Amino acid sequence: MQNTNDKKDCGPCTACCDGWVKMNINGTLVYPGHPCPNITPKGCAIYASRPKLCADFNCSWLQNEINFPGWMRPDISRVIVKNLNWIKGKSILTAIPVGRTVPESALNYLKKISQNYSLPLLYFERIEDNGVYKTEMDVFGYGPKKVKNMLEKIRSTLEKCDQME
Ligand code: SF4
Numbered sequence: 001m002q003n004t005n006d007k008k009d010c011g012p013c014t015a016c017c018d019g020w021v022k023m024n025i026n027g028t029l030v031y032p033g034h035p036c037p038n039i040t041p042k043g044c045a046i047y048a049s050r051p052k053l054c055a056d057f058n059c060s061w062l063q064n065e066i067n068f069p070g071w072m073r074p075d076i077s078r079v080i081v082k083n084l085n086w087i088k089g090k091s092i093l094t095a096i097p098v099g100r101t102v103p104e105s106a107l108n109y110l111k112k113i114s115q116n117y118s119l120p121l122l123y124f125e126r127i128e129d130n131g132v133y134k135t136e137m138d139v140f141g142y143g144p145k146k147v148k149n150m151l152e153k154i155r156s157t158l159e160k161c162d163q164m165e
């Protein structure tokens with residue numbers, strides 16, 4: 001969220017502030033169609049005093065965890081990727097669409113990453129109701145066989161994944 005680190009900075013990307021990640025910012029719910037009230041064309045209006053949730057949030061592209069290329073920046077690729085700790089400290093990639101679905105090119109790229117690093121991948125699809133996105137999402141799994149067996153467990157923690165805590 002408008003962070004800068006040694007290797008990358010968010011640049012013009014404001015995907016996580018724009019409502020694509022469900023959050024509660026100082027009592028205001030942020031979700032698709034309801035961006036954070038503090039976002040401006042120049043970035044966060046309260047950057048110096050932004051909530052800890054924001055300061056701590058770094059998507060995988062910004063973290064440069066898997067050396068994601070420039071085109072995978074969330075505002076370009078239309079997907080926010082987060083590497084979450086899963087059972088017994090194992091990592092799992094989660095892919096939140098910036099829009100209704102994760103675009104095919106980005107999804108194919110993430111599937112290759114999943115194969116190369118033996119990382120389970122969860123990717124989400126938004127559900128529309130009369131042209132409005134609901135806050136719940138469908139989830140799909142990709143990766144080792146046991147990912148499919150884990151899916152039910154994963155569904156029960158979707159709320160956590162969605163909030164990217
Ligand atoms: S989605 Fe990632 S790159 Fe974009 S503003 Fe948030 S942290 Fe920065």
Ligand code: SF4
Pocket residue numbers: 001002016017025036037038039040043044045046047050051054
């Ligand atoms: S408070 Fe600032 S950094 Fe946090 S979501 Fe809002 S605009 Fe983004």
